[in-house]
Amino acid sequence: xxxxxLGTIAAYFTRLGFTAFGGPLAHVxxxxxxxxxxxxxxxxxxxxxxxxxxxxLPGPVSTQLAIHIGYLRGGFPGAVxxxxxxxxxxxxxxxxxxxxxxxxxxxxxxxxxxxxxxxxVIALIVAAALRLGRISATSRAAAxxxxxxxxxxxxxxxxxxxxxxxxxxxxxxxxGGFTDAPGTLTSSSNPSQTAGTEAAPYRMEGSSRLTSxxxxxxxxxxxxxITKSTGAAVASGALILTLAVFFLKAGAFMFGGGYVIxxxxxxxxxxxxxxxxxxxxxxxxxxxxxxxxxxxxxxxxVGYRAAGLAGAAVATAAIFLPSFVWILACAPHLxxxxxxxxxxxxxxxxxxxxxxxxxxxxxxxGGECLVDSATVVIATAVLTLALRGRASSFLLILGAAAxxxxxx
Numbered sequence: 352x353x354x355x356x357l358g359t360i361a362a363y364f365t366r367l368g369f370t371a372f373g374g375p376l377a378h379v380x381x382x383x384x385x386x387x388x389x390x391x392x393x394x395x396x397x398x399x400x401x402x403x404x405x406x407x408l409p410g411p412v413s414t415q416l417a418i419h420i421g422y423l424r425g426g427f428p429g430a431v432x433x434x435x436x437x438x439x440x441x442x443x444x445x446x447x448x449x450x451x452x453x454x455x456x457x458x459x460x461x462x463x464x465x466x467x468x469x470x471x472v473i474a475l476i477v478a479a480a481l482r483l484g485r486i487s488a489t490s491r492a493a494a495x496x497x498x499x500x501x502x503x504x505x506x507x508x509x510x511x512x513x514x515x516x517x518x519x520x521x522x523x524x525x526x527g528g529f530t531d532a533p534g535t536l537t538s539s540s541n542p543s544q545t546a547g548t549e550a551a552p553y554r555m556e557g558s559s560r561l562t563s564x565x566x567x568x569x570x571x572x573x574x575x576x577i578t579k580s581t582g583a584a585v586a587s588g589a590l591i592l593t594l595a596v597f598f599l600k601a602g603a604f605m606f607g608g609g610y611v612i613x614x615x616x617x618x619x620x621x622x623x624x625x626x627x628x629x630x631x632x633x634x635x636x637x638x639x640x641x642x643x644x645x646x647x648x649x650x651x652x653v654g655y656r657a658a659g660l661a662g663a664a665v666a667t668a669a670i671f672l673p674s675f676v677w678i679l680a681c682a683p684h685l686x687x688x689x690x691x692x693x694x695x696x697x698x699x700x701x702x703x704x705x706x707x708x709x710x711x712x713x714x715x716x717g718g719e720c721l722v723d724s725a726t727v728v729i730a731t732a733v734l735t736l737a738l739r740g741r742a743s744s745f746l747l748i749l750g751a752a753a754x755x756x757x758x759x
Contacts, residue, residue: 355392355424357432363390364417364433368440371413371643372748376712377472378413378645380479382420384737388482392424395486399702402483404681406705407515410602410674411645414438418678427679434675441644442651442667448638449655449663467729467755469720471748474733476713480706481738487703496522496700500707505715511708519701526696590658591665593624598650598669603676620653627656647671725758 363385371378379402386392393401401423405415414437421433488494496518503509597619620626620635627635632653639649647670654666687694721727733747 354426355429357425357428360421360425360429361432361436364421364436365440367417368437368644370748371437371441372468372472375411375413375645376476376479376709376716377748379416379709380475382413382416383479383482386420393420395483396702397423399483399487399705400698401682403515403519403698403701403705405678406511406708407701408677408681410677411647411671414645414647414671415674415678418675419682422678422682430675430679430682434671438644438648438667438671441642441648442663444642444644445638445648445651446655446660446663448642449635449652452634452638452652453656466726467751467753467758468748469716470726470730471733471751473713473717473720474730475737475747476709476716478734478737480709480713483709484703484706487706490699492522493699493703496703497707497710500704501711501714504708504711514708515701515704518704519697522696522698522700523693524696526692526699590624591661594654594657594662594666595669598654598666599673602647602670603673616649616653620656624657626653631656729754 367378367381367385371381383398387395387398401419402412402416405412405419408415414434417437418430418434422430425432484497488497500514500518503514504511601615617629617632621629621632635649635652636646638652639646642648648667650666650670651663654662654664656662658665717730721730729751733751736747
């Protein structure tokens with residue numbers, strides 16, 4: 352079946368890595384815009400299914416979504432290239448900022464920039480939720496899942512994973528209510544919403560999957576030993592190993608999104624390893640938000656403080672490596688899940704539930720950054736342009752950031 356050239360995958364995710372400001376939900380919105388609507392790499396249903404899987408797995412959602420899209424378009428090599436291309440720009444930016452911070456002890460003022468950027472990010476998230484909702488909520492039951500997930504998250508403060516699992520299990524128990532035609536709210540005859548009308552995803556043979564999983568799993572298991580031997584030349588081997596083990600465990604069992612790791616990382620960096628004080632750690636979190644890409648890139652900041660370049664590389668590789676293993680272990684089984692009636696019911700309920708959690712996050716974050724009439728105007732303008740497809744998300748964010756500097 353037709354696949355996407357690896358160079359094309361690398362070019363797209365590198366560009367995304369340099370421009371993906373605004374956090375994981377903004378990254379999801381950007382990926383949906385380009386991979387579904389502009390490039391046609393995936394159908395809307397495929398994208399929603401991939402997103403639901405990534406939200407169910409531990410680790411950073413946007414990074415795993417990039418890896419998953421790379422897998423669907425280019426198999427194991429595509430997954431590796433997509434993930435690395437998405438992560439490296441943020442790594443190099445954070446590496447440079449870490450060097451400047453620890454050398455000069457200063458943090459650039461960016462409040463005016465974020466005054467305009469944050470409302471734009473909220474608008475892009477809302478636009479993505481609306482587009483995915485039109486695709487996922489194709490029955491009354493599915494539409495009810497969107498509302499139920501939104502209320503469960505905003506009113507009851509239930510964890511996103513429990514919401515997805517609970518509503519997904521409801522779909523598996525009663526698949527007819529989600530997958531049968533009588534309750535259809537929106538037609539699925541639109542070519543842009545039908546999987547069969549777009550480029551078919553790459554499929555790996557069984558032996559290739561075993562090789563892929565073996566390679567990734569071997570790297571995961573052997574990583575602490577490798578980093579211990581190579582890191583000893585430039586820093587304490589024990590400290591390098593400590594970094595590797597901590598960030599491997601954090602990346603492998605981090606449920607709930609990138610922000611969940613912040614308190615864990617603070618305990619490690621400030622209290623256990625005593626690498627920095629709390630104020631310096633908060634500056635590192637701020638730098639992680641200033642740079643594009645996932646907030647987990649703050650691991651680079653902590654690793655650099657611990658052991659320079661080697662520490663930064665070890666911490667970054669360790670925290671993201673489990674994401675590759677999770678996706679390569681689970682993504683090959685998604686088509687089989689779709690072919691099973693109860694599996695289709697699970698996905699038909701979990702996909703709109705994922706949309707509901709995105710809308711809930713936009714609602715929560717919007718209350719923090721839509722603070723006056725100017726921010727409301729910026730968000731409204733960006734949302735209108737995004738829904739009409741008048742400009743790319745990067746240009747919209749760039750324009751909103753400039754407006755923030757002028758108005759802030």
